[in-house]
Amino acid sequence: MRRWTALALVAALALGLSACGSDTPSSGGAPSTTAGVPAHISTTPDGNITVYSGQHEQTVSQLVSAFEAKTGVKVKVRSDDEGSLAQQLLAEGSATPADVFYAENPPALNVLDAKGLLAPTAPSTLARVPSQFNPASGNWVGVSARAVALAYNTTQLQPSQLPDSILGLAKPEWKGKLGIAPGETDFQPIVTTIIRLEGRAAAEAWLKGIKANSKVYADNEALIAAVNRGEVATGIVDHYYWYRMRDEVGRSKVHTALHYFAPGDAGALTDVSGAGQTSSSKHPGSAQAFLAFLVSREGQQIIADSESYEYPLAKGVVSTKGLRPLADFGPSPMTIAQLGDGQQALQLLQQVGLL
Numbered sequence: 110m111r112r113w114t115a116l117a118l119v120a121a122l123a124l125g126l127s128a129c130g131s132d133t134p135s136s137g138g139a140p141s142t143t144a145g146v147p148a149h150i151s152t153t154p155d156g157n158i159t160v161y162s163g164q165h166e167q168t169v170s171q172l173v174s175a176f177e178a179k180t181g182v183k184v185k186v187r188s189d190d191e192g193s194l195a196q197q198l199l200a201e202g203s204a205t206p207a208d209v210f211y212a213e214n215p216p217a218l219n220v221l222d223a224k225g226l227l228a229p230t231a232p233s234t235l236a237r238v239p240s241q242f243n244p245a246s247g248n249w250v251g252v253s254a255r256a257v258a259l260a261y262n263t264t265q266l267q268p269s270q271l272p273d274s275i276l277g278l279a280k281p282e283w284k285g286k287l288g289i290a291p292g293e294t295d296f297q298p299i300v301t302t303i304i305r306l307e308g309r310a311a312a313e314a315w316l317k318g319i320k321a322n323s324k325v326y327a328d329n330e331a332l333i334a335a336v337n338r339g340e341v342a343t344g345i346v347d348h349y350y351w352y353r354m355r356d357e358v359g360r361s362k363v364h365t366a367l368h369y370f371a372p373g374d375a376g377a378l379t380d381v382s383g384a385g386q387t388s389s390s391k392h393p394g395s396a397q398a399f400l401a402f403l404v405s406r407e408g409q410q411i412i413a414d415s416e417s418y419e420y421p422l423a424k425g426v427v428s429t430k431g432l433r434p435l436a437d438f439g440p441s442p443m444t445i446a447q448l449g450d451g452q453q454a455l456q457l458l459q460q461v462g463l464l
Contacts, residue, residue: 149231149232150229150230150231150232150393150397151231151393151394151397152231152233152234152394152397152398152400152401153394153398154180154181154182154392154394154395154398155392155393155394155395156182156391156392156394156395157182157183157184157185157392157395158182158183158184158185158208158209158390158392158395158396158399159184159185159186159187159206159207159208159209160173160184160185160186160187160207160208160209160210160211160399161187161189161194161197161198161207161209161210161211162186162187162188162189162194162211163188163189163190163191163192163193163194163195163211163212163213163217164191164211164212164213164382164417165415165417165419166188167415167416167417168411168412168415168416168417168419169186169188169211170186171411171415172402172403172408172411172412173186175402175407175408175411176398176399176402176408179402179407180395180398180402182395182398182399184399187207190294191212191213191214191217191294192217192294194210194212194217195210195212195217195218195220195221198210198221198226198387199220199221199224199226202226202389203388203389204389205226205387205389207387207390208386208387208390208391208392208393208395208396208399209384209385209386209387209390209396209399209400210227210249210384210385210387211252211382211383211384211403212382212383212384213294213295213382214294214295214297214298214380214381214382214448214451215244215298215380215381215383215445215448215449216294216297216298216301216448216449216450216451217294218244218249218383218385219244219445219448219449219450220450221385222244222246222248222249222385223450225388226387226388226389227248227249227385227386227387227388228248228385228386228387228388228390228393228396229246229247229248230243230247230248230249230250230385230386230397230400231397231400231401232247233401234250234397234400234401234404235247235250237250237401237404237405237423237424238250238251238252238404238422238423238424239422239424241440241441241444241445242254242381242383242422242445243383243445244383244445244446245445245446248385249383249384249385250383250384250385250400250403250404251381251382251383251404251422251445252381252382252383252384252403252404252412252422253381253382253412253417253419253420253421253422254379254380254381254382254419254420254422254435255347255348255349255379255380255382255419255420256347256348256369256377256378256379256380256420256433256435256438257275257299257345257346257347257348257370257376257377257378257379257380258345258346258347258348258351258367258368258369258370259271259272259275259278259343259344259345259346259367259368259369259370259376260332260333260336260337260343260344260345260346260350260351260365260366260367260368261336261342261343261365261366261367261368262336262337262339262341262342262343262364262365263364263365263366264339264364265286265339265342266342266343268366268368271343271368272370273370273371273374274370274371274374274375274376275299275303275345275370275374275375275376276303276307276311276315276374276375276376278318278319278322278343278345279314279315279316279317279318279319279322280318281322283319283322283343284321284322285322285324285341286322286341286342286343287319287322287323287324287341287342287343287344287345288323288324288325288326288332288335288336288340288341288343288344288345289319289323289324289325289326289332289344289345289463290325290326290327290328290329290331290332290344290345290346291325291458291463291464292327292328292464293328293329295329295346295347295380296345296458297451297454297455297458298378298380298443298448298451298454299345299375299376299378300312300316300454300457300458301443301447301448301449301451301453301454302375302378302442302443302448303315303375304453304454304457305442305443305447306375306442307375309453309457312454312457313457313460313461316457316458316461316463317461320461320462320463323341324340324341325463326344329346329347329350330350330353330354332344332346332350333346333350333351333353333354333365334354336365337354337358337362337363337364337365338364339364345376347380348367348418348432348433349417349418349419351365351366351367352416352418352430352432353416353418356416369433369438372438372439372440373439373440373442374442375442377438377439377441377442378441378442378443379435379438379441380448381422381445382419384399384400384403385400386400404422404423405423406423406425406426408423409421409422409423409426410426412426413426413427413428413429413430414429414430416430418430418432420432420435
């Protein structure tokens with residue numbers, strides 16, 4: 110549970126900073142505007158940079174190599190779980206060596222944003238991505254997306270047997286048929302969405318139901334492998350874990366498929382990975398140039414062609430990996446602002462004993 114432990118510390122430290130008198134508004138509250146963002150922010154490189162990255166190392170390496178070749182800027186990458194990196198940034202404050210924070214999920218970014226540790230992103234960079242994938246503050250930019258799915262073993266279940274709503278997995282008929290990895294940070298936005306759409310009591314009841322029905326796995330890689338070998342019939346995962354498992358075992362040994370929940374359901378969540386410049390960056394021009402590259406056609410094409418199997422977000426770039434089109438999912442049931450910092454979900458997961 111190392112990933113969630115780190116995120117728990119992020120939430121606790123954020124609350125501690127609030128108690129010390131921070132008056133920075135939370136990203137998870139009422140939507141703010143970008144009226145205070147300067148009309149022009151330089152994206153001209155001005156030195157080498159350090160990136161704290163919680164994203165997939167192979168794809169980040171490709172992005173960094175292409176950026177270095179294009180700009181001449183050298184990039185030092187520190188890779189770790191996003192919760193651990195966000196915790197370190199909160200502790201380091203203005204003394205951090207990081208120029209850019211690149212995260213897998215919005216909550217860690219939202220915590221840092223709320224504490225004033227992220228700087229405004231150049232409007233020209235934000236404009237490359239549809240506005241629903243960017244925070245209202247304009248202090249980080251959405252880079253890629255993934256969809257929540259239910260992986261199921263095709264030798265045990267037929268598509269007609271699968272629920273349209275993720276809430277149905279808490280029903281008694283799913284006892285012993287479900288796998289979950291609640292220690293993964295990917296799981297928290299799902300819980301946040303259920304809290305927002307159905308209320309805290311309903312979310313608690315759902316978590317108790319799936320706890321009773323499920324076998325718990327340490328991470329999504331272990332979960333998708335268990336579904337494929339028939340140890341459990343289904344598992345809640347982000348879509349890309351299935352594709353990576355397919356690459357690992359070979360298509361002839363795949364005994365699973367992906368089921369997507371009905372549009373508008375809490376399980377039909379499109380989650381976003383994003384990046385922002387730290388407010389204390391010593392090389393803001395290079396940091397902004399890196400953010401601009403991530404959502405440029407070249408950077409997004411690297412994501413589209415990569416084996417991270419995520420969805421590029423920039424207009425005009427689509428995945429080349431045979432993914433279901435992102436537009437088919439319809440609007441995500443949650444905005445970036447509504448996903449907030451994940452503290453309510455964390456508390457509820459701890460309360461019911463899933464963490």
